[in-house]
Amino acid sequence: MGEVIGSIGEDGRCKIWQEDVSEPPMSGSRFKLISNLGSPTHAPFMSLDFKNIMQETWLALITRDGYLMVYEPVDQSNLNEWSVLAERDVCEGNTPDRQEEVSFKVAFHKEKLPCWTAIMAGLDRKALSLAVAVMTDVIIFRTDKAKKFYPVAWLTNARQIIRDVAWANGSMRGYDVIATASKDGFIRVYELSTPRSEKTSGSGTPSASASSPQLSKTRTNMSGIGAGLASAIKTPEAHLENAQYPGRIRQITKLVDELPSHHGAVWRLAFSQMGKHYFMSRDYVLTTR
Secondary structure (H helix, E strand, O other): OOOEEEEEOOOOEEEEEEEOOOOOOOOOOOEEEEEEEEOOOOOOEEEEEEEEEOOEEEEEEEEOOOEEEEEEEEEOOEEEEEEEEEEEEOOOOOOOOOOOOOOEEEEEOOOOOOOHHHHHOOOOOOOOEEEEEEOOEEEEEEEOOOOOEEEEEEEOOOOOOEEEEEEOOOHHHOOEEEEEEEOOOOEEEEEEEOOOOOOEOOOOOEOOOOOOHHHHHHHHHOOHHHHHHHHHHOOOHHHHOOOOOOOOOOOEEEEEEEEOOOOOOOOOOEEOOOOOEEEEOOOOEEEEO
């Protein structure tokens, strides 16, 4: 088995290609189409991302009108057939006009394990973590032990649309680092941490006594689309002690830096896997240590 490539285009299709290493290069059959997924809303996909844990694979997609879908293979040893693990219209009825500039982006946390403090608080070791940029907001999702997605945090400081979002490696540092690139010219860096709790439930989940002022504040300041998404999929605070939702935790966000070095919009950014931060745009490269 060779490499696997995913592609999206204006035709509203997501195509999965797999390399056949027995075929010679430039033969026209080196990469074979093994799956062809269509947009359920007929709007083209804007972003895709893969997540791999050992031999398991997941695929996240989001369309131009804000329809989010997460897929998993029917058989993890074969990527020909996919089933929907989760789906959501993140615009909640506020679909952007055709003439409106939009931005939707999906990004999985790529490391094998989540942050160790989140695991100690009760998060499943195999939990999926997904950042979804929805116009000017970013919603951070995780999965519980039943593989159900739920939101744990909102990033809402951008003044214009967010064009990119990225996770840093380093789950052993005790908190996650996430960066966003916005049309307002700023790169914003956030810490996503798990608040300490003196009391834990029997399942190892923090009790509701652990307060989250930053998270509460972001909920009240988010945009209309972000607020619609939060109200549609958020779970009651009581889930922190409710055995009905094992593996769910509370997390808080902190804006730790704003980098205004770009003259104009920031297009893309990426973290170096070695821990140094490389933020990249169309015309500039900025390195911080």
